[in-house]
Amino acid sequence: xxxxxxxxxxxxxxxxxxxxxxxxxxxxxxxxxxxxxxxxxxxxxxxxxxxxxxxxxxxxxxxxxxxxxxxxxxxxxxxxxxxxxxxxxxxxxxxxxxxxxxxxxxxxxxxxxxxxxxxxxxxxxxxxxxxxxxxxxxxxxxxx
Numbered sequence: 001x002x003x004x005x006x007x008x009x010x011x012x013x014x015x016x017x018x019x020x021x022x023x024x025x026x027x028x029x030x031x032x033x034x035x036x037x038x039x040x041x042x043x044x045x046x047x048x049x050x051x052x053x054x055x056x057x058x059x060x061x062x063x064x065x066x067x068x069x070x071x072x073x074x075x076x077x078x079x080x081x082x083x084x085x086x087x088x089x090x091x092x093x094x095x096x097x098x099x100x101x102x103x104x105x106x107x108x109x110x111x112x113x114x115x116x117x118x119x120x121x122x123x124x125x126x127x128x129x130x131x132x133x134x135x136x137x138x139x140x141x142x143x144x
Contacts, residue, residue, distance in 0.1 A: 025112060025127035026070070026072075026110050026111055026112035026113075026127070026130070027110075027111055027129075027130055027131050028108045028109070028110055028111075029108055029109045029111055030106070030107070030108045031096045031107060031108060031109065032096065032107060033075060033095075033096055033097055033098070033107040034075060034095050034096060034097075035095065035096040035107075036078075036092045036094075036095060036096075037058075037071055037074060037092070037093045037094050037095060037096060037109055038089075038090050038091065038092060038093065039060060039069075039087040039088065039089055039090060039091045039092075039093055040069055040089065040111075041060075041062045041063075041067070041069065041087075041089055042062065042063050042087060042088050042089050043060050043061045043062040043063050043065075043069075043086075043087050044060065044061060044063075044084060044085060044086050044087055045058060045059070045060050045081065045082065045083055045084060045085045045087060045093075046059040046060055046061055046068070046083070046122050047059045047083055047122075048077060048081065048082070048083055050099075051100060052100060052101065053072075053100050053101050054070075054072035054073065054099075054100045054101075054110065055072060055073045055074065055097070055098070055099025055100025055101070055102060056072075056073070056074040056075070056076060056077065056094065056097065056099045056100070057070065057071060057072045057073075057074065057100075058070070058071040058074070058077070058081070058093050058094060059122055059123065060087060060093070061116060061122065065116050066115065066116055067113060067114065067115060067116060067125075067128075068113070068114040068115075068116055068122045068123075068125045069111070069112070069113060070110075070111070070112035070113075070114065070123075071093055071094065071109060071110070071111060072100060072109070072110035072111075072112070073096075073097055073098055073099050073100050073102040073107075073108060073109065073110050074093075074094035074095060074096070074097050074099060074109075075094070075095045075096060075097025075098070075099065075107075076094055076095055076097070077093070077094045078091075078092045078093055078094055078095075081093055081094065096108065096109050111130055112127060112130070113127070113128045113129075113130040113133070114126060114127050114128060115128060
């Protein structure tokens, strides 16, 4: 996210959801409503969607289509975002919000990283904990 330094980042990947029926499989990055959400990697937008759980969401992939990035609970999309759009790392996708099943007074980005499944059903990829990667990137940028 724009201006985010990673220090208060918490690893919520294994946290229980829905009364313990499922794992979170993502991390929640707390930020002020309206904070720009940036693409973590060069790639392209797979799909813009809306759902009762994720709210306003973006599915994107890297250039090699090995990984899927899922950004959820957005307040809205950037005006130039569309399905299939080529992305550069740092492009604005949308803005932090509380759509879907996010608590109204807790704006955050739900960020999920998955392996692209061989059947191409990107929404159903194997979850990977993004916390170690985001902490490493954040630490490296602070040390420059």
